[in-house]
Amino acid sequence: MRKRSSITSEDEATIDMTPMLDVVFIMLIFFIVTSSFVKEAGIDVFKPIAETAEPKQLTSLLIAINKANEVWIDRRNIERSMVKPVIEKLYAENPKGAVVIQADKDSDSESVMFVMNAAREAGVADIAVAATVD
Numbered sequence: 824m825r826k827r828s829s830i831t832s833e834d835e836a837t838i839d840m841t842p843m844l845d846v847v848f849i850m851l852i853f854f855i856v857t858s859s860f861v862k863e864a865g866i867d868v869f870k871p872i873a874e875t876a877e878p879k880q881l882t883s884l885l886i887a888i889n890k891a892n893e894v895w896i897d898r899r900n901i902e903r904s905m906v907k908p909v910i911e912k913l914y915a916e917n918p919k920g921a922v923v924i925q926a927d928k929d930s931d932s933e934s935v936m937f938v939m940n941a942a943r944e945a946g947v948a949d950i951a952v953a954a955t956v957d
Contacts, residue, residue, distance in 0.1 A: 883920020
């Protein structure tokens with residue numbers, strides 16, 4: 824005797840995509856949470872040349888000072904009185920990173936020191952000044 828197949832055309836096999844979508848969304852959330860974002864300065868500066876410049880690995884905040892001694896953080900021109908609070912806020916978002924000051928070669932050293940002091944007062948320990956390697 825022959826056994827009849829119990830599968831009819833209405834009972835065809837289906838693939839449930841829900842577990843795969845769950846895994847994809849969990850991976851997406853993981854990568855978003857673990858990624859770190861670099862805050863760009865927003866302007867181009869002509870950095871001074873240095874023979875001993877070394878690349879910085881963990882950069883979380885770039886601060887630019889143009890030749891008119893204006894401070895730029897995250898594509899915005901920042902007033903001098905607001906530099907420290909802005910650094911505090913952005914450094915709190917990523918406390919493991921470093922602050923890199925991109926000063927134009929024609930900017931005043933007073934402006935660079937002002938930004939350095941503001942970063943130190945904001946609690947930043949790792950501060951560097953950007954330079955072009957010769």
